């Protein structure tokens with residue numbers, strides 16, 4: 351059995367996955383210098399001069415205050431438990447037990463867990479479905495307006511709303527328009543911008559707007575998915591004063607480790623400072639140019655690609671050539687090309703911020719070989735999930751998890767209440783949430799998903815007994 355340590359030393363191949371620093375090549379230069387010191391020198395506790403994200407004094411507090419000012423917001427907190435930890439604390443700061451929050455249907459599973467932890471009822475808002483690739487798309491302003499006009503009464507106060515922008519695959523929303531609609535209804539808004547950190551920083555090309563500048567109350571950035579920091583690092587930005595920072599602080603205190611890693615906190619600081627430096631827009635433009643050129647060259651060579659709003663996410667349309675993204679992923683991995691997100695109809699690569707010399711040639715060659723070995727008739731499209739209306743689970747997710755349950759084949763779950771989360775990861779978008787009642791359409795759709803994705807979508811589901 352190979353140990354983790356020896357694997358970390360030996361894993362090779364080309365990394366086109368998260369974290370996007372490309373196995374260290376694109377880490378901020380100041381962090382690279384720190385890591386060249388004798389190993390472990392930097393592994394320090396919360397000494398008074400260092401402090402931590404929740405301390406009023408120390409270097410971390412000073413960095414957080416300085417960076418909040420630089421971004422034009424009121425407060426920020428570094429996070430060492432990914433976007434997950436900061437999203438969960440944000441939701442708990444916005445909603446009390448017994449209240450509801452509006453969540454887009456493509457919300458990340460971490461926020462369902464936050465609803466479970468906080469006794470909060472999710473109210474799901476539909477998002478478009480891109481049938482040619484089987485992806486949830488970005489919510490539109492017209493779609494959100496329709497949802498808000500047809501909101502059912504969840505039986506409790508709606509305390510806040512959450513938006514996802516951009517999506518895992520890089521589909522961006524008109525974030526200002528969405529925020530205007532929600533704030534006009536008096537709702538504070540948390541935006542999960544895990545995949546859009548770079549949108550908030552200076553750039554030479556026109557990028558979609560960031561929620562940080564578009565008026566969101568709370569915004570979470572992953573500093574390893576869309577910025578070149580170490581895995582698990584993230585940042586939460588706050589502005590507007592509609593959410594009490596004391597409540598954010600208290601929620602973070604409940605969830606955060608009491609021993610945050612000094613290395614990760616230093617990575618947060620170094621990454622954000624790097625993205626505010628004059629060299630960042632030059633690097634970002636270079637990587638985006640490389641990515642656009644790569645997509646053009648591949649498309650000209652007949653490699654089927656889907657387009658998105660983020661050139662750094664390359665979506666290979668494997669289904670068009672009769673190959674599932676899961677099969678293509680296994681094959682690419684064996685050939686030393688490591689992708690990020692395999693799905694039934696696509697394989698998504700994260701190009702990240704490191705330079706990839708010779709990638710177009712390697713990619714073209716590998717695609718041609720895969721096509722020769724496994725290509726065939728285009729795969730059937732994935733039908734849209736039957737989730738095109740605003741919906742509220744019939745039970746609080748937390749309550750559904752606690753009640754006695756039994757496991758049944760999906761086809762026998764019609765009319766039953768789900769007692770577990772079904773959620774392929776990646777991308778971490780739930781297909782079924784505890785507390786939701788399963789109708790015939792949902793069961794038929796889940797059965798289809800199971801056939802396409804048997805390792806990720808089980809054929810048996812836990813339902814209330």
Ligand SMILES: Cc1ncc(COP(=O)(O)O)c(C=O)c1O
Pocket residue numbers: 431432433434435437458460514517518542544545572582584776777778
């Ligand atoms: C949209 C979105 N939000 C949040 C997260 C959680 O991020 P992390 O893995 O950094 O905790 C993910 C992870 O895939 C995600 O895709």
